Amino acid sequence: MTIPTDIPIPVSPDLASYLRESTRAAHQDAEKRPLNRALARGTISREAWVKHLEQLLLLHRALERRIDRSPRTDACWRTIADPARRRTPDLEADLAFYGGSPSPAAGPATQAALAAIESATDDETIGMAYVIEGSTNGGRFLVRSLCRALSLDPATGGTRALDPYGDAQPERWSSFKAALQAEPLDPERFDRIRRGADLMFGIVGDVADQFWQEGPGADSI
Numbered sequence: 738m739t740i741p742t743d744i745p746i747p748v749s750p751d752l753a754s755y756l757r758e759s760t761r762a763a764h765q766d767a768e769k770r771p772l773n774r775a776l777a778r779g780t781i782s783r784e785a786w787v788k789h790l791e792q793l794l795l796l797h798r799a800l801e802r803r804i805d806r807s808p809r810t811d812a813c814w815r816t817i818a819d820p821a822r823r824r825t826p827d828l829e830a831d832l833a834f835y836g837g838s839p840s841p842a843a844g845p846a847t848q849a850a851l852a853a854i855e856s857a858t859d860d861e862t863i864g865m866a867y868v869i870e871g872s873t874n875g876g877r878f879l880v881r882s883l884c885r886a887l888s889l890d891p892a893t894g895g896t897r898a899l900d901p902y903g904d905a906q907p908e909r910w911s912s913f914k915a916a917l918q919a920e921p922l923d924p925e926r927f928d929r930i931r932r933g934a935d936l937m938f939g940i941v942g943d944v945a946d947q948f949w950q951e952g953p954g955a956d957s958i
């Protein structure tokens with residue numbers, strides 16, 4: 738039987754569900770990146786983690802700059818621009834804890850990421866922010882593996898980038914999702930936002946990979 742190709746892709750009734758469903762494969766891909774595997778297994782090295790945080794700092798600064806550049810004040814934008822959701826202070830605090838650089842040189846994948854973020858449309862930026870905020874879901878659990886790998890005590894520092902909200906994470910995630918759910922159904926726009934989310938999943942994967950092959954953590958996969 739020939740499968741008809743002209744059937745419209747069913748769209749979930751709300752943006753939060755749509756993003757969750759449509760980026761499932763991208764999330765699975767992110768989980769499989771060697772750095773994330775090592776993180777989940779509790780085998781990541783301190784050097785590899787700090788190097789990664791340095792590149793994430795550049796990425797987050799670029800995303801926050803991109804968000805700030807828009808004059809939008811609608812509820813969805815206010816949510817992604819919420820100063821309490823900024824992750825650069827967490828990254829800076831963790832880097833200070835580890836003695837990492839607050840102004841590292843960007844690796845090749847990070848340079849490409851900064852250009853992609855800079856040129857993202859508003860809708861793509863919303864998708865990108867979804868990926869970053871959503872990553873706190875896994876971060877809540879991964880923080881235990883990080884502590885095991887680096888012999889850390891969360892009370893003394895070094896875990897904020899991965900677990901910025903602590904016990905408040907479920908509430909922070911619910912309120913973020915509520916903002917997405919309030920967006921009116923618009924399949925074409927939802928797809929543009931999904932494109933930004935896919936872009937960001939690719940970006941964080943490439944940034945995680947860029948130093949891994951030759952990097953200090955390569956032998957701990």
Ligand code: HEM
Nearest residue numbers: 756757764767768773774777867868869871872874875941
């Ligand atoms: C080893 C790596 C990872 C693990 C084990 C992991 C695990 C998880 C878990 C357990 C959830 C909650 C799922 C649920 O509520 O049903 C989640 C959600 C999520 N994660 Fe990850 N994650 C990982 C890496 C990442 C990365 C690198 C990103 C992107 C930077 C990411 C982005 C997200 C997003 C956007 C969601 C929300 C999905 C939704 O819409 O409900 N994750 N992750």
